[in-house]
Amino acid sequence: MSGLGTTSGPVLACGEVHTCLLPTSDAVDERAAEQLLRLRTDEPVRLSRHPSRYAVSPGLLTGVDCWMPSVTGTRSRAVGTVTARAAIVEGRVLQSSAYFSAPACGPDRRQSWGHYLVRPGCLIPVGRLPVRSVAEGFLAGPRQNELDIGPIAESLTARISRHRILDLSPPLTTADTSLRWTATPAAGGKETSVLFTKADDGLRTVELRLPHATTPAAAAGLCEDLALHDWLLTTVAYKLDGLQAGYEDSRLLKVLCSLVDHLLHLWMPLSRVDRTLHTAWEELDENSGYSRQWNALAQRIRDQLVLRAVRSRSELLTSD
């Protein structure tokens, strides 16, 4: 696949990542993950064990012929396929991701499908692509009749959730998130930049400028990693937030334990991100202090558990 900004390569990549807790009581093992992600018979699920267990489905293509999103209202049409894939992290978190890339221009007339299918995951504009307007429109959310790839990702999550090996009783309630992203080649001189925004309904947007020749798949990989860690941080922070006063000890203990059992070990930024893109995370982390916040939360959970253990021991001693 050719990278961003290369001659004849794409000038824009866009995607959406849905992240949720796998709806089952315990983390699934490698075999179950493979079963869940076997979305095609002709291509295998890829598994990796280091530095954490990770399984990713083969890519699925969805053909589209549609109006591109736009902020300016200029209508532009594109034809081609959107790639989608699902991944399971440590048997515990499910991510579905849909993305496409697009070159600056294409033939002035709609070609036959054969023309579009030779470049999987690519949407080829009919005529010129108003890149900025499409990128901004994509992040703002598609309007009626414009391309919306959210449902493509969502339908993978739905399909996997229906699988019978999941018992549908997750150890804790968590809210899903959607992360919508765009990537364009960085202007000469500057390497990368990241602009991350958060709305309260679980939607995040990320505007990336990435090094020349970054492949759309690598950009999607970076965004899946961002989405995973944002989801972890949001989920754990929310759970602790709700725990202040008013909770009985047994309930509190249950929540703390489920966080330890199921989520705390998942924090491992960049473990699967292309090396050339590490600066994007580093910049984001520098500015928003994600890792520092995560460490503080994790420490708080452990402190609470230790405190409780000490307290119940001293209660035992005094009651003797």
Added chain:
Amino acid sequence: MLVLAASDKGGTGRSVTSANLAYQRSLDGDDVCFLDFDFGSPTAAAVFDLPDGVHRAEGCGLHSYLQGRTGEPLRIDVWSRTEHPALRDRPAGSGRLVLLPGDRTGGEFLTTEENRHRLVDLVLRLQREFSFLFVDLSAGRSYAVDLLLTATSPHAGLGRLENRWLVFHRWTRQHVMAAAELAYGSQGLVHAGTAMGHQPDVLSGSIRFVRAAVPDLESPLWSQVSPAQYVWMRQCDQALEELAAGRGIGKARVLASIPLEPVLQWQERLITDEDVYDRGIARNETWQAMKDLAQRLTIDTFWGQW
């Protein structure tokens, strides 16, 4: 857990009581979602004191969602949107409380394959976020009932979810017979469910009855009646108890009786502890009965087949 609230007739107290149960569970720290599937008369928005709920749901409520006219049904966060003065400050330690209002726009509604898939996907999405999903179903063997009954059968999409049926009825002859008919009659839940693939004993083990607005003759409300009235009412009560037992909905199958509550007779609403303890307008017995019922939803000894 999926809690399915059904009743053979309207006006049984189904909507008001199940909204109160949802509220009680969220006070206990559970994340709760209430789905208004009473498409004939969606009232949940009013019970939760969300005055613009019905209006906002038009075209994007549950009915529209199931028919594919909107991608995602409207959600209303009760704690932040309610106009009930005692609810606006979300109590410490409480869980989430979200309403998915119904909308009545659009005509016919069929339980097609397509509707069922949309329902299953929605419930699977919601159950990641909420530990309780309360579903208020239109009265009778309505299409809402059939939709949920098919979707929760063992081999359908929601068969793996724990689901419990509450059949609401008032404490009168007509209501007792109708409730028994809805559960065990030839057109009832168990028969229909069996035809849809449910195990009859498992299904009937997951059905319990809630008697709503039951006059408690020993309460001060009735202390002024004449001895003749008292005796007559005792006999009625006794006769109803026998009728219920004879129809298979006797005490052992009753999850709770909610006493007749003057506040609810005047207004469809949530009963808060403030109503009981500070303002003294609602009866403690009602509050306690709602709390007990909410707890019993997850106490296994109250459920199952004997």
